Amino acid sequence: MSTKANQAAHRVLDMLHGRARKVAKGDPLAPPIINAAKYALPGAPDHPFPYGRFDNPGWQAIEDAIGALENAPTICFPSGMAAVTAALMALAGPGARVLLPSDGYYTVRVLIDDFLRQHGIEPVLVPTRQMDGYDLSGFDLVWLETPSNPGLDVCDIKAICERAHAAGAKVCVDNTTATPLLQDPLALGADMVVASDTKALAGHSDVLFGHVASKDEALIERVRQWRKLSGATPGPAEAYLAYRGLMTLELRLERMCTNADALARLLQGHAAVSAVRFPGLETDPSHAIAAKQMVRPGFVLGATFRSEEAAERFIDDCPAIFHATSFGGIQTSGERRARWGDDVAPGYVRLSAGCEPTDALLAAVSQTLDTL
Template sequence: MSLDPDWGDGTRCVHAGETAPSKGSPLTPGPVLAAPFHLADARPDTDAGLAEEADFYGRAGNPTWRRLESAIGELDGGECVLFPSGMAAISALLRDASGRGALVLPSDGYYATRAFAESELVPRGVTVRAVPTAGPWDDDVFDGAALVLLETPSNPGLDVCDIAELSARAHTAGAVVAVDNTTASPLGQRPLALGADVVVASDAKALSGHSDLLLGHVSTADAALARRLREARTLGGAIPGPFEAWLAYRSLSTLDLRLARQAENAAALTAALRDHPAVRGLRWPGSAGDAAHETARRQMRRFGGVLSFELADEATFSRFVAASRLVVEATSFGGVHSTVDRRARWGDPVAPGFVRFSSGCEDAADLVADVLAALDSCVR
């Protein structure tokens, strides 16, 4: 069943990836856990085309993957290729582009993307240019580039760049534009509709939202690129597990509800923390006073649940976590539990007390009260 473009986000999430109902079949089918599939109907003269006509081996395809790919693709507005993690997705994309020119990466985006490029691609002669999300984006950045990867809002600093403007400039120079949409999610931002060629994301975060699986995906309107990525997935063996895909598909129906509560909590926390003496450098793109707000307001459909701020130092961060009853320390985001991560421990170029705060789905009043009490204990 195709989604009606006039449907709201909640309806789209509940019905994305659905097939026509069949009497006696499950409303939500379970995962297909299979490595080999029956070949009883295959004939010797048709075996060569079997991979395109039917499932034959689990490394090449699985109906549970395809259900989730259909759902995510409908939300992204492109053809989705599923991977076992966000890094598997983004590394496949970078490898695909690396033979055709320079790669432009965000200098303030997810650190592992830069680490992958520096450890695997640069030694093979690939030119990698790093640019801050907020710029400056000089024209020579695009010269000879095969792929420009944007990450907006950036992780962890939450800076924002203009997808439409940078896509137009990159296309003029002959480059493909990809957007890491992990922080925003398909409901928060639709990069393909803004002019980008590719969306890539870690689906361990908000999309699946329960902190219990690893998945990633690439979505694109370029059928040739999607085909190359599927071939690379099959030959490289970077395949998602069907159970994880099933869990993510089951979780997708509540994405609208979860994002709404998380954004509500982020807004409440931003308002409460703005003048707190323990907090400085507070960022959330949804705040009217944020440096990225005007650009974010133009291109984002909702602002998400991730905010960031700085505490005095690592010791203050530790006291804050110990004093909180609701917030736990973890290095992912987008889940139903509120979490914090001191990003300097992973080598991000941030201050020792920098905090990435992922708002969960707790009641806003309870979460704000808990965070304020924990912060108050840090300044007594």
């Protein structure tokens, strides 16, 4: 087992047994759903649970569990974008210059353009593949998303963090497509990590959730304060669902990553597909860096078909692909990303490999490809 994989395995053990080590006789292993806006608070208001907007035992359970994987204090949020907003508010003050991937999740760019520019925040957009050589002088924050969504380009987190810190900038990494089990940005030098746990971490396509993690106590306290003051708080039931899904993350990722690798190699060799993007392919431009900083290259891949029509037919006709936006669920899903305005070919399909039996998944996909 590689060093990265061994470290991840020990963090999984801590995640799975963290709550179990603390429960008293007769306490439930699963965290209870506590629907509470009010708590008993006589005397000085110095209790961890003074009011429902401040904290909830269910939040603490999921934060402890994700924190075991991140190896860092973690704050949970009601969605990935709520986590992104909290990170930006903690890291980018008025007038900040922010280096942002032009090929990352587009909603982050829209948020900055529509709301944060009014505070003088200046975004500079650069493709992920150009981040490694980009001059970081004069930036306050470098925002990375690697592998990028949806193009699956990769940049060198450790090298960028070293250059950013030398230039006086903080680094935040959106680690949604990798999860802390496949990539550890904080260990590579990032100041903060954000993720949409709606995707693989919760994994069952039934809850919106997100988190922020950082080893910097001052930064994580700013994130906590933002959640309390803004009211960007997750529901107790949502925290429970995220916790329940998290418990099987390692098992799901094992099958999802195996399926993604098999799908990439099947698609790469088929006449109906003109190009495949997957960091696990030796011919992929992201392969070398991904192999260096990731435990495995992930479960998301891209396939370019000859036309928009062929791409849509492939998704709709394949009985093993669920046609939807988002990714990271148990079912393999696909989406033609150009329909959202992403800078990809009209026939580019982002595939998120699910947990189906590998041979059955490959057979269904292969049969559909042969009809295109």
